[in-house]
Amino acid sequence: MMQAAALAEIWRGDFLESEHLGHAVICGPDGNVIDGWGDPDRVILPRSSVKMIQALPLIESGAADAADLGVEHLALSCASHQGQAVHTDLVDAWLHNIGRGEDDLICGPQAPRISADRRAMIRAGENPCRVHNNCSGKHTGFLTLARHLGAGPDYVAADHPVQLAVREAFEDVTDQTSPGFGIDGCSAPNFAATLHGVGRAMAFFANAQDSSGRGRAARRLVEAMMTRPDLVAGQDRACTELMLAAPGRLAVKTGAEGVFVAILPDQGIGIALKAADGATRASECAIAALLVRLGVLPADHPAVQRRMNPPIKNWDGLEVGAIRPAPGLLA
Amino acid sequence: MMQAAALAEIWRGDFLESEHLGHAVICGPDGNVIDGWGDPDRVILPRSSVKMIQALPLIESGAADAADLGVEHLALSCASHQGQAVHTDLVDAWLHNIGRGEDDLICGPQAPRISADRRAMIRAGENPCRVHNNCSGKHTGFLTLARHLGAGPDYVAADHPVQLAVREAFEDVTDQTSPGFGIDGCSAPNFAATLHGVGRAMAFFANAQDSSGRGRAARRLVEAMMTRPDLVAGQDRACTELMLAAPGRLAVKTGAEGVFVAILPDQGIGIALKAADGATRASECAIAALLVRLGVLPADHPAVQRRMNPPIKNWDGLEVGAIRPAPGLLA
Numbered sequence: 001m002m003q004a005a006a007l008a009e010i011w012r013g014d015f016l017e018s019e020h021l022g023h024a025v026i027c028g029p030d031g032n033v034i035d036g037w038g039d040p041d042r043v044i045l046p047r048s049s050v051k052m053i054q055a056l057p058l059i060e061s062g063a064a065d066a067a068d069l070g071v072e073h074l075a076l077s078c079a080s081h082q083g084q085a086v087h088t089d090l091v092d093a094w095l096h097n098i099g100r101g102e103d104d105l106i107c108g109p110q111a112p113r114i115s116a117d118r119r120a121m122i123r124a125g126e127n128p129c130r131v132h133n134n135c136s137g138k139h140t141g142f143l144t145l146a147r148h149l150g151a152g153p154d155y156v157a158a159d160h161p162v163q164l165a166v167r168e169a170f171e172d173v174t175d176q177t178s179p180g181f182g183i184d185g186c187s188a189p190n191f192a193a194t195l196h197g198v199g200r201a202m203a204f205f206a207n208a209q210d211s212s213g214r215g216r217a218a219r220r221l222v223e224a225m226m227t228r229p230d231l232v233a234g235q236d237r238a239c240t241e242l243m244l245a246a247p248g249r250l251a252v253k254t255g256a257e258g259v260f261v262a263i264l265p266d267q268g269i270g271i272a273l274k275a276a277d278g279a280t281r282a283s284e285c286a287i288a289a290l291l292v293r294l295g296v297l298p299a300d301h302p303a304v305q306r307r308m309n310p311p312i313k314n315w316d317g318l319e320v321g322a323i324r325p326a327p328g329l330l331a
Numbered sequence: 332m333m334q335a336a337a338l339a340e341i342w343r344g345d346f347l348e349s350e351h352l353g354h355a356v357i358c359g360p361d362g363n364v365i366d367g368w369g370d371p372d373r374v375i376l377p378r379s380s381v382k383m384i385q386a387l388p389l390i391e392s393g394a395a396d397a398a399d400l401g402v403e404h405l406a407l408s409c410a411s412h413q414g415q416a417v418h419t420d421l422v423d424a425w426l427h428n429i430g431r432g433e434d435d436l437i438c439g440p441q442a443p444r445i446s447a448d449r450r451a452m453i454r455a456g457e458n459p460c461r462v463h464n465n466c467s468g469k470h471t472g473f474l475t476l477a478r479h480l481g482a483g484p485d486y487v488a489a490d491h492p493v494q495l496a497v498r499e500a501f502e503d504v505t506d507q508t509s510p511g512f513g514i515d516g517c518s519a520p521n522f523a524a525t526l527h528g529v530g531r532a533m534a535f536f537a538n539a540q541d542s543s544g545r546g547r548a549a550r551r552l553v554e555a556m557m558t559r560p561d562l563v564a565g566q567d568r569a570c571t572e573l574m575l576a577a578p579g580r581l582a583v584k585t586g587a588e589g590v591f592v593a594i595l596p597d598q599g600i601g602i603a604l605k606a607a608d609g610a611t612r613a614s615e616c617a618i619a620a621l622l623v624r625l626g627v628l629p630a631d632h633p634a635v636q637r638r639m640n641p642p643i644k645n646w647d648g649l650e651v652g653a654i655r656p657a658p659g660l661l662a
Contacts, residue, residue, distance in 0.1 A: 018609030108647030278349035316439030
């Protein structure tokens, strides 16, 4: 097993206060690793970073078209949104259109991420519901597919037709037999793969062609993510801002516990990385650095700077430190 | 430089999802390392873990007795409290007693940590103030010392008599010349030392004798922390619960970016550890494991279990994983 490599540094004054290690792969059009840090064979739970894989059966099955889903629904099916009104209104309407409701969602409730939204909800005496869960778009996609297949309500069971279809697609695009799954934050199975497998899957999405049903589905999902970055995460979020900084040339997705992936259709390249300790501040810094390295984003773009070199401010708003990518990611 | 050692593991189902590395030392009565993991010579910013060192001049100068401070004030001077009413009421009264007010505190405002307290504040249309800052006890201690010394209001300036006294005490108990400082979350200087230096300082506190002014001050601070664990952190917090689990036999203190220290007066032992990536979930797990290893706390105590082996629950309340100490800490 290869050791983890340096991904990001936490500086306070002249002191390297903390350091994040991890693993990263850049995969070319054939899925092979063209550049790597740490261990490409590290088995990871990719968490929400692979929602575009989990959404493939929704399209391939014909369920998406039967339910007349638009790019906004496809973007939401790949999203870890933050429960803004733009997200919850669309999910509510989608649930209504397929004859389902909040109670059919198996994900738990989650408070909106934006402080002002949370405060407004507290002032109004309201509680967050399952539609606010960051995965509610993915789950509504699962419900749409389950209905189309005439399958039962427990769509997160590992042997449910929806999850069997997800697993088949996951193993196909990672080109691996998954060693199993963990239960995700939203209660759905999250299939494991090596980091290389996840990077290979992202290269598949980057190079997807209309010559196959799976390729067409992958192209539609990447297009949807790039068309509606605001739905994939939301205001001030890394995924949204990085995609907006390279319109039509980049799809990115974060995952819990320090995962980040990128799809570069222009270059036919896929990226997957995992901060070994699970830190999001490290995965965001590292993905920004790799996108700069590959020339997709300029280093001085504000959206890049906010992830690659964000200041650390204290309770009084003083700038007391900074996050920096490990030198090895940029060199 | 020695490599970081495994401190804590994050499991989800059968998968080791993330892993925290770091450094830890157990120092005996003479300050030497009697057991260690990772690199004892790693220079760290100990952050809030050394507030009991920063409080030494408050007592040694005579300022504490001149201001008639009790154990509650001494405990608060060592605290990272969470802005509960019990903390803010005492700090408010203390400020009043020394003829100072919130505006004299240089730390920034910070919201209370307990969700119900924050929600109540939002409903009441109130904003957190500087007294809510977790460091407001330390700062009120600095103000008390500054007043006693007849020194100016900018008590966080590195050349202010208060900080010169803190630095002298810090270098004495760590037995090192500090290589410098970073600016802490509360805007005070935070002096750097090696992990061994911080562990040696904790051994000094564990073995402090009344034969010197510094020793007497150290004993009073340890006694204050052990007498009022509720003031050192607060409800549900690791520091408070671990001290309550070993009454009179243990003083512990967390610091930002994955630092934790422990003072074991019975055994004359000091502990210092730093999660290399700065994760609190790792530092809490590791300190609990080391306290079990040393026999101070039973492994099956609920307060220990909540830090050493806490379940990971998802948005729906399902137990989907667990945190576990690295096997090397217990073996």
